[in-house]
Amino acid sequence: MIVSNAPLQHGTTGGPETAPHRIVLDGVCKTFGAGDKAAGTVALKDVNLSVRDKSFISLLGPSGCGKTTILRIVNGLIKPDSGKVLISGAEPRPGPNMGFVFQSFRLIPWSTIRGNIEFALVESIKDKAERQERADRYIDLVGLSRFANAYPSELSGGMRQRVALARALATEPDILLMDEPFASIDAQTRELMQLELMRLWSARQSVALFVTHSVDEAILLADQVVLMGPRPGRILEVIDVGLERPRWKYDIRAEKRFIELRAYLWDRIRTLVLTDPESDFYGRDLGNGS
Amino acid sequence: MKIAAYRLIFLAGLIALWWLASTMVERNLVPSPWATLLAARQLIAEGRLGGALLDSISIYLGGYAIAILVGIPIGLIMGTMRTLGKTLEIFVYALSATPRVAFIPLIIVFLGLGAQAKILIIFLGAVMPILINTYAGAQNADQELIEMARSVGARRRRIFGSIILPGAVPFILVGLRVGATIGLINTVVAELYTAVKGLGGLLAIYGNTFRMAEYFVIVLTLAMIGVIVTEALRFLETRLGRWRRSDVVV
Ligand SMILES: Nc1ncnc2c1ncn2[C@@H]1O[C@H](COP(=O)(O)OP(=O)(O)OP(=O)(O)O)[C@@H](O)[C@H]1O
Ligand SMILES: [Mg+2]
Numbered sequence: 001m002i003v004s005n006a007p008l009q010h011g012t013t014g015g016p017e018t019a020p021h022r023i024v025l026d027g028v029c030k031t032f033g034a035g036d037k038a039a040g041t042v043a044l045k046d047v048n049l050s051v052r053d054k055s056f057i058s059l060l061g062p063s064g065c066g067k068t069t070i071l072r073i074v075n076g077l078i079k080p081d082s083g084k085v086l087i088s089g090a091e092p093r094p095g096p097n098m099g100f101v102f103q104s105f106r107l108i109p110w111s112t113i114r115g116n117i118e119f120a121l122v123e124s125i126k127d128k129a130e131r132q133e134r135a136d137r138y139i140d141l142v143g144l145s146r147f148a149n150a151y152p153s154e155l156s157g158g159m160r161q162r163v164a165l166a167r168a169l170a171t172e173p174d175i176l177l178m179d180e181p182f183a184s185i186d187a188q189t190r191e192l193m194q195l196e197l198m199r200l201w202s203a204r205q206s207v208a209l210f211v212t213h214s215v216d217e218a219i220l221l222a223d224q225v226v227l228m229g230p231r232p233g234r235i236l237e238v239i240d241v242g243l244e245r246p247r248w249k250y251d252i253r254a255e256k257r258f259i260e261l262r263a264y265l266w267d268r269i270r271t272l273v274l275t276d277p278e279s280d281f282y283g284r285d286l287g288n289g290s
Numbered sequence: 291m292k293i294a295a296y297r298l299i300f301l302a303g304l305i306a307l308w309w310l311a312s313t314m315v316e317r318n319l320v321p322s323p324w325a326t327l328l329a330a331r332q333l334i335a336e337g338r339l340g341g342a343l344l345d346s347i348s349i350y351l352g353g354y355a356i357a358i359l360v361g362i363p364i365g366l367i368m369g370t371m372r373t374l375g376k377t378l379e380i381f382v383y384a385l386s387a388t389p390r391v392a393f394i395p396l397i398i399v400f401l402g403l404g405a406q407a408k409i410l411i412i413f414l415g416a417v418m419p420i421l422i423n424t425y426a427g428a429q430n431a432d433q434e435l436i437e438m439a440r441s442v443g444a445r446r447r448r449i450f451g452s453i454i455l456p457g458a459v460p461f462i463l464v465g466l467r468v469g470a471t472i473g474l475i476n477t478v479v480a481e482l483y484t485a486v487k488g489l490g491g492l493l494a495i496y497g498n499t500f501r502m503a504e505y506f507v508i509v510l511t512l513a514m515i516g517v518i519v520t521e522a523l524r525f526l527e528t529r530l531g532r533w534r535r536s537d538v539v540v
Contacts, residue, residue, distance in 0.1 A: 075441055095443030106438040110456050110533040119452065120442040151533040171442070 022207045023051040028083035043069040045232035054205040058218035058225045066233025067211040071177040096124035099168030103179040105160045107152040114148045120167045138166040158185040176208040215265045321503035329503035346488035350477040353412025361420030369428020386418035408480040415476035419468035427461025463527045470519045
């Protein structure tokens, strides 16, 4: 089998073997809503992950396996109950050095599109004209120049998601955290945005953690695919994609490696969902690809 | 503009009903629209309406302004400081459930019958809805937006200024509108109970002497003040709510 790693104890991922570890999660556990009586939801249990600088990581796994929780912990928005988190060797701290594309866009409804993007730039760019120039550049990048002065409520869901993406990209962060950033974008725009993201990422070579439910997208974009399982949320496997970059130069979907990876990942996820007694689709007979 | 026409038609209907009532009710308890208009002209010419209006409006605006200056900051502080808010809210709710007219005799004992007492009565009426709505607005701040702001590195002050406060504005405006109405009611109540002055004073005089045409003029003037104030606040609401989609009813 092409997929080397059996369930990993310590998943090391990364681009160049020599690059230092930019993100390190060591024995991270997180339980939500544990009270005096309630047991709470174990969102993450003993997660170990080391991400090398300049690498693109896809997080793949069924709903509720803790993907969003990992991103929030890496961003420093919430603290793990136990375990260590190091970002460039230090405690995680939110700020313009990390960009976060939230699953639920989170645009400020009373600010224009330009205002929304400038909001993320206030900490890093003090000059107003420069800030606006930067905002406009990224609005243009996601193809929304005509809507710079519109309010979020005037945009479609897919357009709003592109604004959220532009906001995260605009600070030109070293670490990009993306939570299903293309989920509500139509298929054609999605392909364009994937391409644009790959271009940007290869030009800047930042670290990217990319959550997606699309197996194709996970393989297409990433150096490594991190496969996660639910209840408790944990990392099952880290898989090297090993397809040559730049990937827009050839038809990656026709590659043997791509097809094998895709089949393998689909199979793993299907098994995960169908054998999990708590899954919404437990025990359904979807198993044989019929 | 269609709406304006419908409103005029409805108004005409109301006046017709009023006229009908004035011809049917005995003992001249309901003056005819025409008699009311004549009375209004006379009251204006004598300067009585103007004087009373000035009296009432100055104490009304005084009490209302203090209610705004007190209610909004306290509401915001309670809404952003969770423990403080939870501690105080039960007392605030208790006070707002108490009919505050109950305090009037006490207020008169302490402040007498002058403008101070009236302003305090108006303040007590208007401050509660402003405070409670502001509190609710600050408390209902969008936690997801706050997390987004934290993630771009915003500090408390900026999160308050650009997420919590603007998010609370629609609530605050509702509070201002309710507060304005209760403040107006309390203006009349205050004028009836304390030194008989202003519009409330005239209401008492004309009511007790069965001068119904004059009485109606005062009632209509009060209604007009209410309409002007609430419409002004509504205008402010639409101005501040431009970011909403136009198809959303505000
Ligand atoms: N703030 C919270 N309070 C309580 N439980 C939470 C909270 N956030 C997450 N959880 C729980 O933790 C688990 C993991 O949640 P998380 O959002 O990380 O999943 P996910 O992998 O991002 O799922 P999805 O693919 O559906 O977005 C879920 O069972 C969820 O119910
Ligand atoms: Mg999620």
